[in-house]
Amino acid sequence: MTEDTAIDVLICGAGAAGLTLAIDLARRGVSFRLIEKMDDPFRGSRGKGIQPRTLEVFEDLGIVDKIAASGGYYPQQREYHDDGSVKDAALVEACEPIPSEPYGTPLLVPQFLTEKTMRERLVELGHAPEFGCALVAFEQDGQGVTARLASGGEEQTIRARYLVGTDGGRSFVRQTLAVGFPGKTLGVRAIVADVTLTGLSRDVWHRFNEGSMETQISFCPLTETGFFQLQGPVPLEGEIDLSAEGLTTLTAERTGRADIFIQSVSWASAFNMNARLADSYRVGRIFLAGDAAHTHPPTGGQGLNTSVQDAYNLGWKLAAVLSGAPETLLDSYEEERRPIAASMLGLAVRLLEDMKRGDLRRGREVRQLDIGYPGSSLSLEEPQRQARVLAGNRAPDALLKGAAGQPVRLFDLFKGSHWTLLEFEVERVAIHPRKGLHIYRISQGGDLIDSENRFSDTYEATPGDRILIRPDGYVGAIVSQRETAALETYLHDVGLRTGPAARG
Ligand SMILES: Cc1cc2nc3c(=O)[nH]c(=O)nc-3n(C[C@H](O)[C@H](O)[C@H](O)COP(=O)(O)OP(=O)(O)OC[C@H]3O[C@@H](n4cnc5c(N)ncnc54)[C@H](O)[C@@H]3O)c2cc1C
Incomplete structure (x- = not known):
């Protein structure tokens, strides 16, 4: 049909x-x-x-x-050493x-x-x-x-x-x-399995024999579930018994402990690592x-x-x-x-x-916060600048005040399917409104007030800058007010058009 x-x-x-x-x-x-x-x-x-x-x-x-x-x-990881000692350390650095x-x-x-x-x-x-x-x-x-x-x-x-x-x-x-x-195939085969078990606490990620590609095994408690994620390298060839009994035996061999019992396996896989x-x-x-x-x-x-x-x-x-x-x-x-x-x-x-x-x-x-597209054909800077935030970079959040005095996060303004144009103390020729573009004037008496310079410091904006944020939260263009024509062309080229035929 x-x-x-x-x-x-x-x-x-x-x-x-x-x-x-x-x-x-x-x-x-x-x-x-x-x-x-x-x-x-x-x-x-x-x-x-x-x-x-x-x-x-x-x-x-x-x-x-x-x-x-x-x-x-992520919980702390607990490394178990051959001499019976353990060491707790953060695998993932916490950042406020x-x-x-x-x-x-x-x-x-x-x-x-x-x-x-x-x-x-x-x-x-x-x-x-x-x-x-x-x-x-x-x-x-x-x-x-x-x-x-x-x-x-x-x-x-x-x-x-x-x-x-x-x-x-x-x-x-x-x-x-x-x-x-x-x-390439990286010459590493590993198992990953979601299991319930007895014999290990749920407050840390238990890691045995770190650094050994033959005997390493780890158990990460999965918050909000009763499961641990079991991981470990296995030989490149041969069947791996991924049943509860098989994984209990593997655990005993690798940890030397007879008190850890895998009780159930809800999902398991053995896979070869590739890049x-x-x-x-x-x-x-x-x-x-x-x-x-x-x-x-x-x-x-x-x-x-x-x-x-x-x-x-x-x-x-x-x-x-x-x-x-x-x-x-x-x-x-x-x-x-x-x-x-x-x-x-x-x-x-x-x-x-x-x-x-x-x-x-x-x-x-x-953390992927520094990923950006500065060299992209979609990144426009007129004139070119030397600053932390460039066209193509991730657009950072910042806290401003709305005209009514209320706190306003940039991320709240970006949320949705539209583009966002931030005009910082712009005095000259207006950009034509169009479907799919939200425009905010940031200035005393504007739509948003940067009374504590959080926006201007974060974006290193100078008066007259227009900063265009793409729908996916990256800076599309940073253009001074003298370059309005370049911005109009950019908007047209990404489909943000003025007039009755405009489609957003
Ligand atoms: C064993 C293993 C462990 C991993 N561990 C980690 C980890 O610790 N951290 C991490 O970040 N990533 C990990 N990854 C990678 C992560 O799981 C993947 O990057 C992620 O799942 C990718 O998502 P995806 O949507 O691109 O593909 P997938 O999640 O693979 O989804 C693809 C979907 O397409 C469906 N499909 C395939 N062919 C068709 C078809 N012809 N018609 C209709 N549907 C089809 C499949 O059934 C599947 O549901 C691991 C991957 C594997 C295999």
Whole structure:
């Protein structure tokens, strides 16, 4: 059966990347289908570290409080030494929130709870993943993609303007497109399992034989669940017994303790670590995002975060192009996100080497707050500046006062699907209002008052600066009031047009 009416976007795979894209498209009113070949939601805790930048994304998507409530902070890790001594230390450095960075410390949330919260948000927006529905074939032409879906023993052919493969490391979409996935197998195989157990306390992350790739094993309590996440390297070849009995035996062999009993295993997997990056993120009307585009070792907790942020980068661009912005806007997705994945792979592999030496510590580099796109074709600076915040950087938060004297956070102004223009003590020619752009004048007598210089200090703004914030919270342009024409052109090129035909 063929459905004649084309949807805008077919999203293949309802993991963290697919769900993020679906939420973003749903709140923008884009028509889409989110299909998932599994019959039920994924049950594993695997990608459990949520980095501060992802928490900012989750704030914008309206789920940060629910995500935080379903997890907690990383516990201290307890290293057990051969001589019977133990040492407690922080694996993740705690950072107090500051006004420009409201989320300082990564959170620990099992992946199945993160995805559950995302699905609930999607329901609030009137959508849901279609479980038990697999993409089995597709082809594209100049106008769209024809896709064959298999569900409940039946097949259906549909048309979509775009297809996004968020279908994980073995991506069917990537393989069908014959996009290369070069990289290396890292020669490390590991198990990860969600277990209930007796014999260990739930206040610390228990780590035995750190630095030994033969005998290392760790047990991380998963807050708000009764589970521990068990992790450890295993031999490259051979069957691994992932039953409760098998894991109890493995635990006894590695810890030398006979008092730790695995009672149940709710999910378990043995996997080979790879570091691979897709040659291309876009082929015509088809995109790759998340693990479909990059796969990496779990060290550093970057995978899920990078996947969420891929989708967050792509969502607003797809919506803009579907509303009339130039197609070339979509080229900036690969231009911006592929280099980020390349450096994240480098970081994860470096941390894997640290782990092999028993010296794994995670600092600021894993928090993803310094990720940006300064070299992007979407970053405009007129004139060029030397400051902490440049075009392409993440737009920091700051606390100002509204004209009525009320406290106003920039992040509250950014929240939603629009662009935001902050005009700092601008006196000259106004920027024309247009759909999809919120404009705030920051000055005495303006819409916002920077009475304590928090905005001007954080952004190093000088009077006459216009700072344009993209829908995904990055600085698109910083332009002095003398360069109004350059800003008008930029706005036009990203689809923010004036006049009756304007579409936002
Ligand atoms: C064993 C393991 C341990 C990990 N540990 C960590 C960790 O500690 N920290 C961390 O940050 N990350 C970790 N990761 C990585 C993290 O889980 C991933 O980065 C994250 O799940 C990526 O999300 P995604 O949505 O891109 O892909 P996935 O979560 O893989 O989702 C892809 C979805 O697409 C579906 N699908 C596939 N083909 C089709 C099709 N043809 N039709 C319809 N649906 C399809 C799949 O069923 C799946 O549900 C780990 C990964 C693995 C495998």
